[in-house]
Amino acid sequence: MAGGARPTIALFPEASFGAALNCVGIAQALQARGARAVFICHAGFSGVFADYGFQEYQLPTDDRLSESERQNYWQAFVKRHLPHFRLDPIDQIETYVAPTWEAIVDTVIKAEAPLCELLPKLHPDAIVLDNVAMFPALANAGCPWVRVVSCAETELPDAAVPPYLSGFAAEDSDGRHAFEARYVDAVAPAHERFNRFRASRGLPPLPPGSFLEPSPSLNLLLTPDIVRRQRAAPLDPARYVYLEGCVRTEGPYEVPVFPRDAGPLVYMSFGSLGSTDVDLIERMLKVFAAMPARFLVNVGNLRDAYRAVPDNVHLDTWFPQPSVVAMADLFIHHGGNNSYCEALRFGVPSLIMPYCWDGHDNARRAEETSTGKWLDRAHWTPDELAAAVGGLLGDDAMRARLAANAAHMAARPGAERAAEAILALLDH
Known part of the structure; x- marks a missing residue:
């Protein structure tokens, strides 16, 4: 570093495990290069980053909920929206996307005063923001x-790239304008409120x-090379750096012994x-029970909700995901960019069953x-699910292509590339 000083890099991910763990990967690479990486975190994420050895600065909140009460609150929030997750992406705009933007704007406004108090004390040399909204205090x-774009590449608009959250195919121009108009109209109240707040902070x-x-x-x-999109207006490489994912380092995982311990290993989260x-996962477990494979299934903190578990299925509340994916033959997930990039990094096919946000975009991109x-x-039969799992497990051509891509990604670790770019920014 210039002058030999040890820079402080503050990482501020949104309150989701995908963004949080992406930032852990970057922080690990920064720390290995001699930087001091610290985390600013929202309520409910205290301890997540400390478990990886990083100092945390939790934003104070007037939320007086205990950790258990906070988990129950978010479980209730998701349960209210489960019917909306069964809708097509365009029909989720009013039911889920617009209310989510309202909640995000609330979060930004509430975080402003605590951030303005914290940042002068922390005095970072740079701030890494992995979020979908701007916090004026950072600017x-x-x-x-x-800015870390840890959602699908569609988050950055372009005439040749499908609309963000649409799940459209790359060549599908039909309905694009209707989707974009409906989206802008639905989020307008949150957007207008957000812009008023930005103006009050000088942005x-x-x-x-x-x-x-x-x-x-x-x-x-x-976005890894294998799924990168062709843009009508290419991004300036001086300001936009593509990473080959951003996979963190986890400890080893020992696959449990199953009562019926044979067949390929499938991980689902x-x-x-x-x-x-729970209803969806229980439906899937019934299909898994008849398949000649072993299944590791992440059920969060709802392990006790499952009574009859097939003898080729192991449920748990948490898995060291990169380590598990590296051993798996198939990864069933919701299309979160973190999960999708980990599957690509380890050469594992993805069966994507999206329910919201950029999961639709990543599911479509996996097909393309x-x-x-x-x-x-929501709309599958047991035979269709079994055929999808069996088909991906038996697709040797896809597996060979993914293995070659995994070697490409391993030779270009995204977290290390991110750390190099951040530190180079400080040098300049």
Whole structure:
């Protein structure tokens, strides 16, 4: 570093495990290069980063809920929206997407005063933001800020790229304008409120439907080469750096001995939101019971909700996901970018059953690039699910292509590339 100083990099991920664990990977690489990586975290994520050895600064909150009460609150939130997750992406705009933006704007406004108090004390050399909305305090902190695009690449609009959250195919122009118009109209109240708040903090307004501008300094996209999109207006490589995913380092995992211990290993995780859908997972377990394979299934903190578990299935509340995916023959997930990139990094086919947000975009992209298969999360029969699992397990051509891509990604670790780009920014 210039002058030999040890820089402090503050990482501020949104309150989701996908963004949080992506940032852990970057922080590990920064720390290995001599930087001091610290985390700013929302309520409910205290301890997540400390478990990886990083110092945490939790934003104070007027939320007086205990950790158990907070988990129950989010479980209730997701359960209210489960019917909406069964809708097509365009019909989720009013029912789920717009209310979610309202909640995100609330979070930004509530975080402003605590961030303005914390950042001068922390005095970071750079701030890494992995979120979908801008926090004005970061732009006004007097140091460079880095945007991490850890959702699908569709988050950055382009005439040749399908609309964000649409699940459209790359060549599908039919309905694009209708989707974009409906989206902008539905999120307008949240967007107008957000722009008023930005103006009060000295920031310019953002265009309709946009809640986060590109960083003027550095933008990191987790999109691996194998699924990268062709853009009508290519991104400036001086400001936009593509990563080959951003996979963190986890400890080893020992696969349990199953009562019926034979066949390929399938890992299934629908993330913190999807694990709440107990009915869906129970339907899937019935199909798994008849298949010649072993299944590791992440059910979050709802393990006690399952009574009859097939003897070729192992349920748990948490898995060291990168270590498990590396041993798996198939990864069934919801299309979160974190999960999708981990599957690609270890050469594992994806069966994507999306329910919201960029999961729709990643599911469609998996089909387009022959890196996996999309399956509607609600409208499937037992025979269709069994055929999808069996078909991916037996697709040797896909597996060979994914293995070659895994070697490509291993030779270009995304977390290390991110750390290099962040530290190079400080040198300049």
